[in-house]
Amino acid sequence: xxxxxTQNKDKLRKAVIEIADSLxxxxxxxxxxxxxxxxxxxxxTIDKKIIRRMAKxxxxxxxxxxxxxxxxxEETYRDTVA
Numbered sequence: 001x002x003x004x005x006t007q008n009k010d011k012l013r014k015a016v017i018e019i020a021d022s023l024x025x026x027x028x029x030x031x032x033x034x035x036x037x038x039x040x041x042x043x044x045t046i047d048k049k050i051i052r053r054m055a056k057x058x059x060x061x062x063x064x065x066x067x068x069x070x071x072x073x074e075e076t077y078r079d080t081v082a
Contacts, residue, residue: 036054037051037055053066
């Protein structure tokens with residue numbers, strides 16, 4: 001069925017295992033992030049959405065763009081829907 005050589009099958013198997021290991025680490029990091037967000041939210045009584053968004057903005061270093069987008073959204077919403 002497959003035209004892969006034994007050597008290429010081994011390479012593929014190793015790649016799949018390496019990717020699966022990486023996905024496991026990603027899942028663990030996501031769980032850690034959720035726990036940090038939950039704990040901080042409870043301790044400081046700040047909405048989880050705010051903490052998550054702050055972390056993403058900090059990571060992406062795009063605070064100015066986020067503020068501009070919020071201002072544009074607010075203006076467009078008020079002009080259109082409100």
